[in-house]
Amino acid sequence: MRPAPQFVAFLSFVALAVVVTAQAHETTHNNLYFIHPWIAEPPPGVSTVAGYVVIDNDGDAAERLIAVSAPFAEKAELHSSSFNDEGIMTMREVEQGLEVEAGGSVYLEPGGYHIMLFGVEETLVSGDLHMLTLTFEHAGEAEVEFVIQKRDEPSGHGDAIDDEGGMTMDHDTSMDMDHGDDS
Numbered sequence: 795m796r797p798a799p800q801f802v803a804f805l806s807f808v809a810l811a812v813v814v815t816a817q818a819h820e821t822t823h824n825n826l827y828f829i830h831p832w833i834a835e836p837p838p839g840v841s842t843v844a845g846y847v848v849i850d851n852d853g854d855a856a857e858r859l860i861a862v863s864a865p866f867a868e869k870a871e872l873h874s875s876s877f878n879d880e881g882i883m884t885m886r887e888v889e890q891g892l893e894v895e896a897g898g899s900v901y902l903e904p905g906g907y908h909i910m911l912f913g914v915e916e917t918l919v920s921g922d923l924h925m926l927t928l929t930f931e932h933a934g935e936a937e938v939e940f941v942i943q944k945r946d947e948p949s950g951h952g953d954a955i956d957d958e959g960g961m962t963m964d965h966d967t968s969m970d971m972d973h974g975d976d977s
């Protein structure tokens with residue numbers, strides 16, 4: 795039996811809605827632009843998740859992202875990723891914050907800087923939107939909406955996350971990673 799045309803039309807609509815949701819979106823706060831804020835959809839049962847965004851500073855003065863918080867996470871930190879001598883990727887907290895030069899950008903992207911959310915009990919599903927608060931030294935608190943997105947989903951924002959294509963590390967699924975904060 796062939797599916798009814800109405801059902802096919804409905805499916806097309808759903809597919810379109812998903813594509814639109816996955817499109818890049820942007821938020822502004824003072825002279826700061828937040829380009830394609832997204833959180834990688836975690837596998838079921840995983841409560842540590844990573845968030846990414848490109849921050850443009852259109853102002854005349856340097857800015858600094860000093861803190862992150864999310865109502866749905868117990869704790870949020872800014873992390874950097876790097877490879878140690880054995881070629882293992884390790885992450886550590888960026889305690890001094892992240893500078894965004896005047897007229898410059900900072901990239902939070904897979905394999906580099908990222909927002910790490912701990913203790914997320916809520917199920918994060920692709921397409922959902924969640925607010926995070928990004929606190930800056932001068933501009934104060936910016937409320938930024940992040941979209942939950944599968945890592946391999948096309949983002950509609952090529953220049954910001956093309957780099958993730960070759961990404962093999964996935965610290966969200968591997969809990970034996972050195973988070974640099976186990977002390």
Ligand SMILES: [Cu+2]
Binds near residue numbers: 874885886908910965
């Ligand atoms: Cu991390």
